Amino acid sequence: MANDLPLRPPPPLLDDACALFLDVDGTLVGFAEHPSAVALAPDVRAAIARLSDRLDGALALVSGRPLGQLDALFSPLRLPAAGLHGHQLRHADGRSHDAHGDQANADWLRAVREQAERFASSHPGILIEDKGASLALHWRTAPDAAAEVRAFAERHVRGNSGYRLQPGDHVIEFVPIGSDKGRALRMMMQQAPFRGRLPVFIGDDLTDEYGFEAANAQHGWSVLVGERESSAAVFQLPDVDAVHGWLLENAWSSAANPTSTSTSTKKEMHAP
Template sequence: MQLPPPPRDILKDSTLFLDLDGTLLDIAERPDDVAVEPETRVLLEALARTLEGRIAIVSGRSLEQLDAILGDCATAIALSGSHGVEHRWNGIHARPERPGSLDAVAERLHEFARHWPGVIIEEKSFGVGLHYRMAPAAEEMASALAGSLAGEFGLHLQRGKMVVELRVGGRDKGAAVASFMRRAPMAGTLPLFAGDDLTDEPAFSTVRDLGGHGILIGEQRATSASYGLPSPKRLRQWLMEAIQ
């Protein structure tokens, strides 16, 4: 089923939640290669002004990674990182203690990567990702190893596009959206969430339950989103058009 594009006026008086990789920004083969063009920084700042602060990035990236990618404009918007585990908004920085088990997991995954050229290990504040986009033949063994480590260390196994991640559990992007929506100025508005991956489905379900809408970016699939756009570039164009 092909989802319709979102109407332009749907952004008015709403709260906007954006995933980063594959949604606002194009996916890169290497996580460290993702970059924000100057035009996108200007767009985020314009959205923050137009929506009067009702905008948040909700990402699997850590807050440190989001700061490095977004630069100064990261201070103008609310941030939720590590799949809803950590948050920063209006000077408040909330995060749990990092479990030491992640260091042991990272060591095991780096050992796996040494035998698979093209596999990349991404260490985050509250998770460790194993990317096999450049080594697709590693998918089966990567998934099996990640599942085994999740059980051994009591971590949550998060699957995404050409990546498996072991992370702190108990939260997801839907929980992050729900937390933001309980606070002013977001409370009482309708939420919109744009995302591309299976990791965004909890957020799509949450905004739907709150009377809002999800926007699926990229390839169409079974989803709780109401609308769809074909690419991050088209989302950026739609956002710019919606605030003009």
């Protein structure tokens, strides 16, 4: 459900009783022409590691990227993570869960990829990203092709009961039905060290709305990065740099714990 109230900045200090869920692209790193071109700032990586320790490991990445890409981007950290919009899950104890699809859907997606590659060959600037269980069509360097890319995707997903379309920032993706960031958050919240904590979800894109709604439903809070006309988020940070600043402030503040958080801030952190 969209939040009709004006969004405000999140509380400056994160309560140690929270669990932190972080989107990656558009939240921790800016967008690039190719997904492989991004890099995580070392001080942000260090802040995430420190926050993970402070939260007893209750910090997870929730991304449309596959787990292998997340591990490469955040190396040497190996965090609990949801990849491919929750199709892949890795829990804090290292156990991984990959929701395997059936062969018919795998064959169908392979055929769509082949057609998408032919489509891209006649539309310079369109990037086809094969993620294995999902397929993304990017048009960041070909903004005039947006309508054609969407039409291609809508035409090819029609009639398939195993996949849905997930729009994003200059991208549309074929995603397995049942996989979304909200489901990933709910599954992680059932496991230690997340269980019993208040979820905090930070993200920027339409894909993150599922996470916002799931966090709100568990009496946690949600933070939109950037602007959107309608969002389920309760709080807002203006851009990636602001996310970095918030993380760094929390990582190095000695006051960020339940006993030192003011009563007014606690009420704000528990806002629906």
